[in-house]
Amino acid sequence: MDNFTFYSPTYFSFGKDTETEVGAYVKKFGGTKVLLHYGGGSVVRSGLLDRVKESLLKEKIAFVALGGVKPNPRDDLVYEGIKICKSEGIDFILAVGGGSTIDSSKAIAAGTLYEGDFWDFYQGKPIEKALPVGTVLTIAAAGSEGSPSSVITKLSDNLKRGTSSDLIRPKFSLLNPALTMTLPPYQSASGIADIMAHLLERYLTKTKNVEVTDRLIEALLITMLMEGPKVIENPKDYEARANIMWAGMMAHNNSVGVGRTQDWASHAIEHELSAQYDVAHGAGLAVIFPEVLNYTMDQDLLRFARLGANVFGVPYDYETPKNTALEGVKRLRNFFNSLGLPSTLSELGVKEQDLDEMAHRACYGNGRLGFLGGFSNLGEEDVKNIYKNLL
Amino acid sequence: MDNFTFYSPTYFSFGKDTETEVGAYVKKFGGTKVLLHYGGGSVVRSGLLDRVKESLLKEKIAFVALGGVKPNPRDDLVYEGIKICKSEGIDFILAVGGGSTIDSSKAIAAGTLYEGDFWDFYQGKPIEKALPVGTVLTIAAAGSEGSPSSVITKLSDNLKRGTSSDLIRPKFSLLNPALTMTLPPYQSASGIADIMAHLLERYLTKTKNVEVTDRLIEALLITMLMEGPKVIENPKDYEARANIMWAGMMAHNNSVGVGRTQDWASHAIEHELSAQYDVAHGAGLAVIFPEVLNYTMDQDLLRFARLGANVFGVPYDYETPKNTALEGVKRLRNFFNSLGLPSTLSELGVKEQDLDEMAHRACYGNGRLGFLGGFSNLGEEDVKNIYKNLL
Numbered sequence: 001m002d003n004f005t006f007y008s009p010t011y012f013s014f015g016k017d018t019e020t021e022v023g024a025y026v027k028k029f030g031g032t033k034v035l036l037h038y039g040g041g042s043v044v045r046s047g048l049l050d051r052v053k054e055s056l057l058k059e060k061i062a063f064v065a066l067g068g069v070k071p072n073p074r075d076d077l078v079y080e081g082i083k084i085c086k087s088e089g090i091d092f093i094l095a096v097g098g099g100s101t102i103d104s105s106k107a108i109a110a111g112t113l114y115e116g117d118f119w120d121f122y123q124g125k126p127i128e129k130a131l132p133v134g135t136v137l138t139i140a141a142a143g144s145e146g147s148p149s150s151v152i153t154k155l156s157d158n159l160k161r162g163t164s165s166d167l168i169r170p171k172f173s174l175l176n177p178a179l180t181m182t183l184p185p186y187q188s189a190s191g192i193a194d195i196m197a198h199l200l201e202r203y204l205t206k207t208k209n210v211e212v213t214d215r216l217i218e219a220l221l222i223t224m225l226m227e228g229p230k231v232i233e234n235p236k237d238y239e240a241r242a243n244i245m246w247a248g249m250m251a252h253n254n255s256v257g258v259g260r261t262q263d264w265a266s267h268a269i270e271h272e273l274s275a276q277y278d279v280a281h282g283a284g285l286a287v288i289f290p291e292v293l294n295y296t297m298d299q300d301l302l303r304f305a306r307l308g309a310n311v312f313g314v315p316y317d318y319e320t321p322k323n324t325a326l327e328g329v330k331r332l333r334n335f336f337n338s339l340g341l342p343s344t345l346s347e348l349g350v351k352e353q354d355l356d357e358m359a360h361r362a363c364y365g366n367g368r369l370g371f372l373g374g375f376s377n378l379g380e381e382d383v384k385n386i387y388k389n390l391l
Numbered sequence: 392m393d394n395f396t397f398y399s400p401t402y403f404s405f406g407k408d409t410e411t412e413v414g415a416y417v418k419k420f421g422g423t424k425v426l427l428h429y430g431g432g433s434v435v436r437s438g439l440l441d442r443v444k445e446s447l448l449k450e451k452i453a454f455v456a457l458g459g460v461k462p463n464p465r466d467d468l469v470y471e472g473i474k475i476c477k478s479e480g481i482d483f484i485l486a487v488g489g490g491s492t493i494d495s496s497k498a499i500a501a502g503t504l505y506e507g508d509f510w511d512f513y514q515g516k517p518i519e520k521a522l523p524v525g526t527v528l529t530i531a532a533a534g535s536e537g538s539p540s541s542v543i544t545k546l547s548d549n550l551k552r553g554t555s556s557d558l559i560r561p562k563f564s565l566l567n568p569a570l571t572m573t574l575p576p577y578q579s580a581s582g583i584a585d586i587m588a589h590l591l592e593r594y595l596t597k598t599k600n601v602e603v604t605d606r607l608i609e610a611l612l613i614t615m616l617m618e619g620p621k622v623i624e625n626p627k628d629y630e631a632r633a634n635i636m637w638a639g640m641m642a643h644n645n646s647v648g649v650g651r652t653q654d655w656a657s658h659a660i661e662h663e664l665s666a667q668y669d670v671a672h673g674a675g676l677a678v679i680f681p682e683v684l685n686y687t688m689d690q691d692l693l694r695f696a697r698l699g700a701n702v703f704g705v706p707y708d709y710e711t712p713k714n715t716a717l718e719g720v721k722r723l724r725n726f727f728n729s730l731g732l733p734s735t736l737s738e739l740g741v742k743e744q745d746l747d748e749m750a751h752r753a754c755y756g757n758g759r760l761g762f763l764g765g766f767s768n769l770g771e772e773d774v775k776n777i778y779k780n781l782l
Binding site: 001002003004005006007008009010011012013014015016018177208209210211212213215216218219220222223226227239240242243244246247250255258259 | 392393394395396397398399400401402403404405406407409568599600601602603604606607609610611613614617618630631633634635637638641646649650
């Protein structure tokens, strides 16, 4: 096991009606004037935003509302948020929404206490201070409610980049599974794929003898296989929503990923899709990940055979473990399909003529040096092959 | 899933030589004058205490040393620690040792900032403030390095009682698996049993549809089955020590136990052994737990059959699931035996004439109302039977 540090100080309140406590939590963590950041649509329609406002007013907490966050959150709204926070003397950012809203909030939180351009943090500059962030989560997917990371898209040149710092970990996150019941099935399915991708990125490791985290990751993957179909079948299944919601947090706060190298090639490969075509991140991952697994399995066949056997219940082929590995990946793709997710790039509207440029950007964008993945170590040609195999 | 809150803000630094950073961590968390609390024996002999002192001196942090913590830590040393802290103006408690030393440190931390008798907190009074605590862990067992709880024995009337508060969660814990390599095999085995007991107490639940935590608990139990024998076979197996150490933390910081009722009858039943006979807590649990499982399995046979199948690899008997359940418990007992742990109370020196009194104290001591266990709901007669079945 590799040496590591782990620090996850977010206060979680989980369960029915937890969003009604939000005012008290903002107060507890020192907020007196809040930027209330959200997307739109269902957060407004469902009355959630009103309930949140009511809870803030009850605690006499002032707020300025800033809606309009879109999936794959963008720098323009971050700049707008920072401007508001600076001019209004905001001291707390409250995200009401999913990963996009939380990521945008984290960017605003860091940018507000910085004299320069917040984008510096997404080009590698370490964050030195940030306003506190709290969240009311409305979709189980990104894990941003318990993670130190944030991904923002720069509109001017379609760059999608991330930053990570314990300073932008949410102070509190309120997780009410009932809030996720109104998600359209495709979005629920994308969230499930996103959570599983976070687990698989951690599963792909070069570190040996990491039984404890291997087992924990496998446990969460199996949970997704068992609970995922339930919410597609019945979106109002509170218990399944609850299991998925906690699994989504655990998948990405890194308690199951410590002490081991991780991969993250699939995320980089997918980010180009989201940046170019604005596809749902999880749907893109559902297309990309199985192919990356097939493409890289020869580097550690026994790990992939273990995945097939332990997670997907494939009978172990001791003579040809690769059969176990391949069948596992096949079952993963079938699982995503069964949730209504695509399995080709064409279904996502991706055009063949863009693939070369996308592969180049995946490997050399974001300050990368031509190779992707702590495990899979893919070069530009590999990424091109992966894209083309998926057309 | 039941509503819950979860807050685990301990900073973990895990891996080789992490104890040499202790001075910097004390400084980071505001300590300027430290009570250096430890047991004795190997912490001194191995040179660990000297390395810790050196690290404190390097950061110019003053300290007062207080050794002598014994397994099943006692109130007399807590009183002594509180007295020192008050008179010396100590502002940070540093525990160097295992669960006993950490629990004693937590008691001192709360007692120092309290005008009354610290024992009040162990009789139900909520802790309102406490000095910060940090730990250098030397045994994987109690999970106190990441938990909000502390158990202390009151010598005058042999009472063993616990308290729990987020205020006494360690600010940091330094986990170097290499420090556990010098443990005698019996102590390593007791630690393994203790960790598994923490998991099983959480596994026994009345809450339905908690797949995510069921799977996570199973994952950690399997990890213990796979890694435990390795450290008995080869105490210097760093990787196995590392897997067990992280599993021990995860088993008890409650991230795998949230949202569900838990049992804890076995701990109460075992505490009487430790209080009367001063047996190693984990060894006592290794004797008690399998019998509690057998005694209570009829209350939810399918849960116990699942345990047998998913954790102990028992082929599932669909006609008579109880066979699967019973075989699972048998394998658990065999596993403990294979580590060199006892399976009867006689081996622990327990005398039959004490059992009635112990059963009474287990059920009515600590402010209990005659029944034990959130799942098993055992009365005085039940506890007597369990003790007697184990003679």
